Amino acid sequence: MRFKDRSEAGKQLALALEKYRDQPAVVYALPRGGVVLAVEIAKALHLPLDLIIPRKIGHPYNPEYAIGAVSEDGEPVYNDWEIARLDRHWLENQVNSERREARRRREQYLQGREPLPIAGKTAILVDDGIATGLTMLAAIRDIKKRRPSWVVVTIPVAPEDTVERLLQEADEVVGLDITAHYLGAVGAYYDYFPQVSDAEVIRLMQQAPSPQV
Secondary structure (H helix, E strand, O other): OOEOOHHHHHHHHHHHOHHHOOOOEEEEEOOOHHHHHHHHHHHHHOOOEEEOOOEEEEEOOEEEEEEEEEOOOOOOEEOHHHHOOOOHHHHHHHHHHHHHHHHHHHHHHHOOOOOOOOOOOEEEEEOOOOOOOHHHHHHHHHHHOOOOOEEEEEEEEEEHHHHHHHOOOOOEEEEEEEEOOOOOOHHHHEOOOOOOOHHHHHHHHHHOOOOOO
């Protein structure tokens, strides 16, 4: 399955989430790419939009290779096989550093806006695709600390084995292409997949509708 761009993927996901229209729920985007999809979902379902900001923890010798992830307030998620061979003091410092960066980005993107209340409501977590699922797992752990009644992970594409792992911690996964033959990169499923800038995230969040919750 292919998508023209993130906006089209978001509109298709909104159709798949129709049962949540006008329900007590909040849509949470994972910046930066997930914001484009989440705006479309929030608009279509008449739901408020917020951010949840997980951060990848890269390997010390290959920072692009994720060995874990952590968000603003949730518990870290790790690739246990990888971290078994790493210095624990280094790892703790990385977790603290990425937590600070997540909080800095919240301030930058939302400019002091308080997180929306989610206790007793449905949390809909949105990203533009998933590979290992580590950042989404970190987001799930963060949001569950805020006591939602139901946690939905929403993505256009993801590997089957990753979805199985997500379902160990989320209540539901809504995906358009859950595949056993993953192409290896999220961008491979899009015709147009540019990097989303910080300025674009700020603009989208400022323009997103904010119904009462």
